[in-house]
Amino acid sequence: MVANDSGSSVALRSPAGATRPTSRATRSSRPGGIVGGNGWYAFGFLLPSVILIALIFIYPVYSLVRMSLFQSLGSLSLYVGFDNYAVVLDDPLFRASVRNNLVLMVAVPVMIAVALALALLLFEQRKSAPLFRFILFVPYIISITVSGIAFSQMLTKNGALNQMLEAIGLGFLRQDWLGDPGIALLSVGGVIVWREAVLGIVLFSARLLTLPAEPLEAAMMDGASRWRAHRDVTIPQMHGIIGFYAITSIITIAVWTFSYVFVMTNGGPGNATMTADLYIYQNAFTVSQMNLAAAAATLVLLAAVAVVLAAGLLGRLVRRGEPA
Structure with missing residues (x-):
C-alpha cells in the first residue's frame, strides 16, 4: 500500500501467478x-x-x-544365561591363550618399524624400487598355509635355519625354534612379521609418493641429513596411514593368527602357542562344545572392538596435539 500524488492509497499487487514461498516448502x-x-x-x-x-x-x-547364552542338550537348548562365560573365563587354557595374543601384540610395533624403514629405503632407491617392491610383495601373495608349512620345516631342529647358522659359524645359536616352549611363540611372531609387514610397505610407499617434496628439500637445505629430514619432516606427515596400519595389525594379531598357529604348531608344544582363535576352534570342532566356543568368540570380539576403539581414540588425541 503506497500513496499517489493525489494523496489516495493504491495497493500493489504481485504479478499474476506469483506466490510467496512458505517456510515449509523452503x-x-x-x-x-x-x-x-x-x-x-x-x-x-x-x-x-x-x-x-x-x-x-x-x-x-x-x-x-x-x-x-544356551547349553545344548541333544536336540534341546537350555537357557543358562552367562554360565558359559563363567566357564570360559575360569578356564586356565583360555587365559593362557589370551596372554599369548597379548605377547604377540609386540609384533605390531616391530611390523611398523620394519615396514617404515623398508618403505623409506625404497623411496630413496626410486630407479630399482619397483623391482624390490615386487620381491618384497611375494610373501604376501603366498598363502598363509603354504608359508606356514615352509617355515615349520625350516625352523625344526635340523631345519634350514639351523644349517645356515652352522654354515656361517653361528652354530651356538641353534635352537629347536618351534619345539622349545620358551621361544616357540616368538618364532611364530617372527613369521607373522615377515608376512604382514609387506602390507605396511605397500601402504607407506604409496603415501610417500603423494607427499610434497618441498618440505623435505627445505629441511635438507637447512643442513639436515637425509634420514634426519625423513624423521623430522616425512614421518610426521604419515601419522594417519601409520595409525591405520597399526589398527589393522592389531586386528590381525587379535583374531587372525589361527592360520599361522594351526599350520605351524597347532598350539604346541604344551599349549605354548595356543591363541584365542585356536582355542575357539578346538572347543567348537575338537570337543564339540559349540556354546563355550560361542562365549569365547563373543569375549574375543568385544576385546578386539575395545582395542580398536581405544587405538582410534588415541590416534585422534595425538592428531589434536599436533601443531596446525
Missing part, C-alpha cells in the same frame, strides 16, 4: 535435507548396503551371542 527443498531434496535419494542408495551389512555381520553376531 525447508523441504533445502539441499541435503533429510525429508526433502536429495535426502531420500541418498537413503535409497544406502539402503541396500545397510541390508547387506545386517545380513553378513549383524545377524551372525546376534546368532553368536544367542548361542553363547
Whole structure:
C-alpha cells in the first residue's frame, strides 16, 4: 500500500501467478535435507548396503551371542544365561591363550618399524624400487598355509635355519625354534612379521609418493641429513596411514593368527602357542562344545572392538596435539 500524488492509497499487487514461498516448502527443498531434496535419494542408495551389512555381520553376531547364552542338550537348548562365560573365563587354557595374543601384540610395533624403514629405503632407491617392491610383495601373495608349512620345516631342529647358522659359524645359536616352549611363540611372531609387514610397505610407499617434496628439500637445505629430514619432516606427515596400519595389525594379531598357529604348531608344544582363535576352534570342532566356543568368540570380539576403539581414540588425541 503506497500513496499517489493525489494523496489516495493504491495497493500493489504481485504479478499474476506469483506466490510467496512458505517456510515449509523452503525447508523441504533445502539441499541435503533429510525429508526433502536429495535426502531420500541418498537413503535409497544406502539402503541396500545397510541390508547387506545386517545380513553378513549383524545377524551372525546376534546368532553368536544367542548361542553363547544356551547349553545344548541333544536336540534341546537350555537357557543358562552367562554360565558359559563363567566357564570360559575360569578356564586356565583360555587365559593362557589370551596372554599369548597379548605377547604377540609386540609384533605390531616391530611390523611398523620394519615396514617404515623398508618403505623409506625404497623411496630413496626410486630407479630399482619397483623391482624390490615386487620381491618384497611375494610373501604376501603366498598363502598363509603354504608359508606356514615352509617355515615349520625350516625352523625344526635340523631345519634350514639351523644349517645356515652352522654354515656361517653361528652354530651356538641353534635352537629347536618351534619345539622349545620358551621361544616357540616368538618364532611364530617372527613369521607373522615377515608376512604382514609387506602390507605396511605397500601402504607407506604409496603415501610417500603423494607427499610434497618441498618440505623435505627445505629441511635438507637447512643442513639436515637425509634420514634426519625423513624423521623430522616425512614421518610426521604419515601419522594417519601409520595409525591405520597399526589398527589393522592389531586386528590381525587379535583374531587372525589361527592360520599361522594351526599350520605351524597347532598350539604346541604344551599349549605354548595356543591363541584365542585356536582355542575357539578346538572347543567348537575338537570337543564339540559349540556354546563355550560361542562365549569365547563373543569375549574375543568385544576385546578386539575395545582395542580398536581405544587405538582410534588415541590416534585422534595425538592428531589434536599436533601443531596446525
